[in-house]
Amino acid sequence: MTASLRIFPRILLFVLVIVYGLNALQVHAQDWVHTGSGLPDPAQKIRLAAADFKPVGGDPQVPLLKSTFDATLFNDLSNAGIFDMVSKSLAPTATPGSPQEINLPQWAAAPANASMVAFGALSANNGRLTVYGWVFDAKNAGAPQVLGKQYNEVANQDNARMVAHRFADEIIARLGGGVNGIAETKLYFVSSRTGSKEIWAMDYDGQNQHIVTKQGSISLSPRISPDNSRLAFSTLGKEGWTIRMFSMDLGRTVSFPAGVAGGSNLSPAWSGDGTKLAFSSSRSGDPEIWACDAGGGNLRKLTAFHGPDVSPTWNPKTNSQIAWVSGRTGLPQIYIMDGDGGNVQRMTDGGYAISPSWSPSGQFLAFSWNRKYGPGAPGGQDIYVMDIASMKWIQLTHESGSNDFPSWSPDGRHLVFQRENGKQTEIWTMLADGTEQHQLTHSGKDSMPNWSWK
Amino acid sequence: MNSRNRVLTCLVLLVAVLDVAGCKKNSRTSANTAPPMSGPAPTAQLTATPTQITAGDQVVLSWRTTDATNISIDGIGDVPSSGVKTVTPSTSTSYHLVARGDGGSADATARVTVTPAQVAVAVPNDSSASNMTADEQFRANVQDIFFDYDSYEVRSDAAGSLSKSAAYLAQNPGVKVLIGGYCDERGSNEYNLTLGQSRADSVKRALVQAGVAENRLRVVSYGKEKPFCTESTEECWQQNRRAGFTIDR
Numbered sequence: 001m002t003a004s005l006r007i008f009p010r011i012l013l014f015v016l017v018i019v020y021g022l023n024a025l026q027v028h029a030q031d032w033v034h035t036g037s038g039l040p041d042p043a044q045k046i047r048l049a050a051a052d053f054k055p056v057g058g059d060p061q062v063p064l065l066k067s068t069f070d071a072t073l074f075n076d077l078s079n080a081g082i083f084d085m086v087s088k089s090l091a092p093t094a095t096p097g098s099p100q101e102i103n104l105p106q107w108a109a110a111p112a113n114a115s116m117v118a119f120g121a122l123s124a125n126n127g128r129l130t131v132y133g134w135v136f137d138a139k140n141a142g143a144p145q146v147l148g149k150q151y152n153e154v155a156n157q158d159n160a161r162m163v164a165h166r167f168a169d170e171i172i173a174r175l176g177g178g179v180n181g182i183a184e185t186k187l188y189f190v191s192s193r194t195g196s197k198e199i200w201a202m203d204y205d206g207q208n209q210h211i212v213t214k215q216g217s218i219s220l221s222p223r224i225s226p227d228n229s230r231l232a233f234s235t236l237g238k239e240g241w242t243i244r245m246f247s248m249d250l251g252r253t254v255s256f257p258a259g260v261a262g263g264s265n266l267s268p269a270w271s272g273d274g275t276k277l278a279f280s281s282s283r284s285g286d287p288e289i290w291a292c293d294a295g296g297g298n299l300r301k302l303t304a305f306h307g308p309d310v311s312p313t314w315n316p317k318t319n320s321q322i323a324w325v326s327g328r329t330g331l332p333q334i335y336i337m338d339g340d341g342g343n344v345q346r347m348t349d350g351g352y353a354i355s356p357s358w359s360p361s362g363q364f365l366a367f368s369w370n371r372k373y374g375p376g377a378p379g380g381q382d383i384y385v386m387d388i389a390s391m392k393w394i395q396l397t398h399e400s401g402s403n404d405f406p407s408w409s410p411d412g413r414h415l416v417f418q419r420e421n422g423k424q425t426e427i428w429t430m431l432a433d434g435t436e437q438h439q440l441t442h443s444g445k446d447s448m449p450n451w452s453w454k
Numbered sequence: 455m456n457s458r459n460r461v462l463t464c465l466v467l468l469v470a471v472l473d474v475a476g477c478k479k480n481s482r483t484s485a486n487t488a489p490p491m492s493g494p495a496p497t498a499q500l501t502a503t504p505t506q507i508t509a510g511d512q513v514v515l516s517w518r519t520t521d522a523t524n525i526s527i528d529g530i531g532d533v534p535s536s537g538v539k540t541v542t543p544s545t546s547t548s549y550h551l552v553a554r555g556d557g558g559s560a561d562a563t564a565r566v567t568v569t570p571a572q573v574a575v576a577v578p579n580d581s582s583a584s585n586m587t588a589d590e591q592f593r594a595n596v597q598d599i600f601f602d603y604d605s606y607e608v609r610s611d612a613a614g615s616l617s618k619s620a621a622y623l624a625q626n627p628g629v630k631v632l633i634g635g636y637c638d639e640r641g642s643n644e645y646n647l648t649l650g651q652s653r654a655d656s657v658k659r660a661l662v663q664a665g666v667a668e669n670r671l672r673v674v675s676y677g678k679e680k681p682f683c684t685e686s687t688e689e690c691w692q693q694n695r696r697a698g699f700t701i702d703r
Contacts, residue, residue: 280644405642
């Protein structure tokens with residue numbers, strides 16, 4: 001009895017230290033991700049209602065255009081990551097078509113409890129689609145108008161979606177601290193649906209999936225230029241892997257001699273100002289990171305260390321730093337260096353770390369990491385975000401397949417990535433804190449996504 | 455109540471208070487902490503002697519493990535913590551041992567390359583005396599080189615294959631060779647393409663050292679894009695971690 005009483009307080013003290021220590025480490029692990037990526041704390045999201053738009057006129061196209069528009073607008077605002085959306089089942093059934101028709105107290109009251117209301121009217125006349133859209137502050141009856149917009153386009157489904165995207169982006173920019181929305185951005189990716197791996201493109205929400213390249217070989221690592229004019233990628237030819245350049249304006253590949261030298265030329269990466277490219281090349285006998293101007297001039301080798309070096313990504317804020325993957329010490333790790341190859345710093349402390357993507361703010365790296373790497377070891381290949389200055393990290397995917405190739409959205413609030421389950425590989429998106437994970441493709445053959453810069 | 459019990463009561467209260475406070479701070483997302491291991495990590499060693507045989511010959515597998523409670527070799531089953539076993543593989547085989555214990559798991563692989571019996575009795579380097587086609591002779595003499603996980607160093611057990619390839623190429627000076635670098639399915643496409651490049655380059659250097667002219671050897675990395683097999687097993691992964699050869703026409 002006496003002995004156990006003597007030991008018990010020591011055990012308690014030990015438990016106490018462990019419990020307290022663990023909690024200290026876990027304190028608000030997500031706060032820095034929210035702050036750095038511009039995602040509001042869940043409790044501080046703006047309560048926004050998107051009313052169904054009022055159909056105007058008797059054109060038979062109107063009902064279909066309206067249902068596409070309504071669904072796209074609601075989806076864009078839900079995806080934005082900054083709104084607490086009023087679900088359609090809680091919203092008033094009214095469809096106010098103009099400022100005169102809206103009854104704001106009805107939207108401000110329970111159960112909608114909206115702070116802001118987006119509403120408007122949609123009509124089709126003589127083949128033209130016209131949309132009037134407003135955002136009103138439900139809590140400011142005196143001067144409620146926050147936004148008023150008008151759109152006029154050829155009446156078709158694509159334009160109903162596009163107008164909804166543009167109106168959504170206006171709302172997001174106005175209510176989201178001036179950061180542009182991403183509803184009009186594109187995703188480029190690799191798909192083998194036609195039998196060979198080609199570069200494909202789709203809208204940010206998975207709509208409008210279509211093939212871009214037709215190389216008939218294996219094409220990988222699509223990277224769209226910041227001005228959306230050129231798509232760099234890597235293709236296997238008779239002499240090995242070359243960096244190819246596809247002109248989005250001309251709709252065909254154009255010459256890029258800097259990417260054609262011998263050996264494997266892989267994983268191109270644009271600087272944020274579009275003036276430089278970095279890529280991996282083994283032309284000197286060992287895979288190293290090289291850089292050149294956008295036209296291919298001023299070619300220079302940045303790394304000089306035996307072992308694989310691949311997957312560069314520029315700091316898009318400064319365009320003077322590069323993160324990449326190196327196998328110089330064994331299993332691949334993430335490193336950063338200056339644009340001239342100096343100041344090399346290792347960022348990951350072990351495991352198997354690949355595929356970095358530098359956030360638009362310059363503050364974060366997203367990458368794929370298997371921390372407990374080893375044959376038979378538990379854990380998987382998951383997406384992580386690291387704060388570069390503090391080297392703190394957070395795990396975003398958990399026990400759902402093998403995840404790789406994260407790519408930041410231009411607003412810094414989202415990531416697109418590939419997830420492999422069994423032999424099926426698909427494109428997914430999520431918010432930068434790992435919530436709201438959505439699958440965009442369903443062919444089982446889609447990989448290596450890249451988010452456009454605007 | 456003596457003083458010791460008062461201390462005890464205080465501690466219990468303190469723990470309860472801190473625990474309640476701590477619960478509120480718990481994040482939904484995992485933080486930077488590793489789970490505690492409950493014992494020393496196991497170790498595992500596995501060797502095969504010899505590593506190259508002709509079909510029908512015997513190979514002795516011997517293994518040794520520490521801190522493991524469950525040890526198995528794929529295709530053989532559960533085995534003691536250390537031991538010796540004679541096997542007669544009919545085709546090239548990677549023996550894979552996994553040792554699991556309270557402190558995690560370890561594994562070890564030993565590969566045995568089996569040469570078909572008829573090739574051993576043929577006269578491989580004399581093309582005029584053979585009724586094999588050029589492609590068949592090439593395949594019989596220039597054989598795949600296999601690599602360890604995440605490694606591009608030519609293993610010592612590849613020396614025989616390499617010198618045989620070099621001898622064949624010396625006897626057939628008109629033959630040019632395409633060396634393909636391949637990887638298993640794990641990890642990223644991009645990283646594996648550089649790893650495959652390094653594997654093919656390592657083999658090219660070894661052949662050049664063995665006297666083959668550099669301009670007869672061409673290298674292409676296939677990474678994990680063109681796997682030889684697609685099962686998620688160590689046997690298949692080992693088959694895919696290789697440099698493969700074809701006549702470069």
